[in-house]
Amino acid sequence: MENKRVGIFTKMYRNEPTMHKAIQSVLEQTYTNFKHYILVSAATKQAVMEYAEKDARIIVLDGKPGEGFWDYIKYIAGENAYVTVIDADDWYERTYLEELCNCLEEEELDIVACGNYFVDIYGNILETRKQRKMVWNIEDTFSVLPYMYAFYRTMWGKLIKSELWLKWVSKVLPENDTYGGYGRDTMIMFSLLPFAKKAAIYDKALYNYRMSSASSSYILKEGRLDSDKTVFLFVKSVLGKLGTIGEREERVLYIVYGEALKDTTRLLLNQKLREEERAEKLLYVYQCELTVKLLEREREGMLTIQGMKPREEKFVETFYNMIFSDIKKCSLTFKTATLYLELFYILYPELKGVLSAEEFIIIIKKKNILDAFAMRQYQVLFEELLDLLPEIKLSEAKTCLKLLRRLTTESLLLPLLQEKKFILTYMHLIKMLNQGEKEKALQWLQECFSCDTIPYDAEILAELWINIAATLEWTQEFVFGKQLKTEILYKNGKKEEAREEYNDLKELGIEDTNMAYLKIYFEE
Numbered sequence: 001m002e003n004k005r006v007g008i009f010t011k012m013y014r015n016e017p018t019m020h021k022a023i024q025s026v027l028e029q030t031y032t033n034f035k036h037y038i039l040v041s042a043a044t045k046q047a048v049m050e051y052a053e054k055d056a057r058i059i060v061l062d063g064k065p066g067e068g069f070w071d072y073i074k075y076i077a078g079e080n081a082y083v084t085v086i087d088a089d090d091w092y093e094r095t096y097l098e099e100l101c102n103c104l105e106e107e108e109l110d111i112v113a114c115g116n117y118f119v120d121i122y123g124n125i126l127e128t129r130k131q132r133k134m135v136w137n138i139e140d141t142f143s144v145l146p147y148m149y150a151f152y153r154t155m156w157g158k159l160i161k162s163e164l165w166l167k168w169v170s171k172v173l174p175e176n177d178t179y180g181g182y183g184r185d186t187m188i189m190f191s192l193l194p195f196a197k198k199a200a201i202y203d204k205a206l207y208n209y210r211m212s213s214a215s216s217s218y219i220l221k222e223g224r225l226d227s228d229k230t231v232f233l234f235v236k237s238v239l240g241k242l243g244t245i246g247e248r249e250e251r252v253l254y255i256v257y258g259e260a261l262k263d264t265t266r267l268l269l270n271q272k273l274r275e276e277e278r279a280e281k282l283l284y285v286y287q288c289e290l291t292v293k294l295l296e297r298e299r300e301g302m303l304t305i306q307g308m309k310p311r312e313e314k315f316v317e318t319f320y321n322m323i324f325s326d327i328k329k330c331s332l333t334f335k336t337a338t339l340y341l342e343l344f345y346i347l348y349p350e351l352k353g354v355l356s357a358e359e360f361i362i363i364i365k366k367k368n369i370l371d372a373f374a375m376r377q378y379q380v381l382f383e384e385l386l387d388l389l390p391e392i393k394l395s396e397a398k399t400c401l402k403l404l405r406r407l408t409t410e411s412l413l414l415p416l417l418q419e420k421k422f423i424l425t426y427m428h429l430i431k432m433l434n435q436g437e438k439e440k441a442l443q444w445l446q447e448c449f450s451c452d453t454i455p456y457d458a459e460i461l462a463e464l465w466i467n468i469a470a471t472l473e474w475t476q477e478f479v480f481g482k483q484l485k486t487e488i489l490y491k492n493g494k495k496e497e498a499r500e501e502y503n504d505l506k507e508l509g510i511e512d513t514n515m516a517y518l519k520i521y522f523e524e
Helices: 018-027 045-054 073-079 096-106 138-151 162-167 184-195 224-242 247-270 275-286 289-299 315-324 334-347 357-363 367-374 378-391 394-407 410-417 420-433 438-449 458-472 475-491 495-507 513-522
Strands: 006-012 034-040 058-062 082-085 111-119 125-129 134-137 158-161 198-210
Touching: 006 018, 006 073, 018 034, 018 045, 034 045, 034 073, 045 058, 073 082, 073 162, 082 096, 082 162, 096 111, 096 158, 096 198, 134 138, 138 184, 138 198, 138 224, 138 247, 158 162, 162 184, 184 224, 224 247, 224 275, 224 289, 247 275, 247 289, 247 315, 275 289, 275 334, 289 315, 289 334, 315 334, 315 367, 334 357, 357 367, 357 394, 367 378, 378 394, 458 475, 475 495, 475 513, 495 513
Parallel strands: 006 034, 006 082, 034 058, 111 198
Antiparallel strands: 082 158, 111 125, 111 158, 134 198
């Protein structure tokens, strides 16, 4: 068996402690017939040369800026029967080569992928990814596409016959700057399929993949925002050469696109950007036709794949929580709020046009308020906005009231406003305003009454008017509030209560045009 030599490729441009573990894991393989081709830079050449001087199986390649695996693959494939890859910060299990070579030969495969361990920077296992053994002819790829896609999106963890690489043409890949290089592995692996006849997934985890913040997943390069779309379209084009892409395959591709979009979203949220720039980039990604179709498909229930375990995670909910969970920490400008509002509408198109940017700035102050709006839980929304009123500026309070009036039906609004909690909330607001904006507090109430339609209990507002005026010792406004309440009570059919208010005013010796008007009711 060991007469079939394996060519192993590693790019080592940074002199990190992890590179030694990677090299050592290769040298300790139970399958010994291999050559380890290591692409070095000036920073790593000396350290790698020390290994090469001790073991002739290590071949040192002097790299040039921008070079990678694809620049040497024809050379490596030409010297070896099989080819595999190991990243500079990863490592193999000792039987990696032996078990994959055996599987490839026994099953007469062109490509075999193994499971892997995801480990942190300290080498601790975070997650294990493996699958029961699966073997299929390439023309049957569609039948195993969800499983195959899960294991064939990376270069590492694969053993591939060299003859596939000798047929492969690198020019089939898009230009690097059009997608930032992210997803290149996936496109390379899928571009090999038309040259293969048979592939498999091996049922053991034999590769250790170290999760690193230096990965291209966490770097915002030119073209990175177009990478998910580029990979989607490229893979779809390759699959189209293998057969007719049906609805099931479309669903798989969209699910994979959604998973990739999570990484892109996370990348943008973690970047040090001006908030307006972050919002612009997020909007660019979410306005993409594929994203819009993904979300439409989820709403229409077109992401369920028959015969597979239902997805527990929902993309709309996930994207919403990712984008808006921490946005309340930001002091948003009008323009930035407008951008985020457009993002919100993409996730919830049925609510499009309901909010203005000014109203959105208020709603996103607390995640639970935005949650209530997104879920159309209007009673919760109303109560949360009431609780928010004492904490916001007076100008925002006016906007908030208009929003409440628009979003809440009268049948729901009136009972809520009659609660004692309503008066206490507003009285707290007035106490706050008493620190320096007394006149505006009353002006705000006057504007409430100036609306063509008052969707809240006029008696409660009149009582509040009276209480404010008394607190601020504004006699004229106190009297006017009493007169207003008297008229409201009378028109609401509460004539005895109205008469008591009228008599109170008379005992105070009030005589003005309003009293003359009220006299018509009580002194006929």
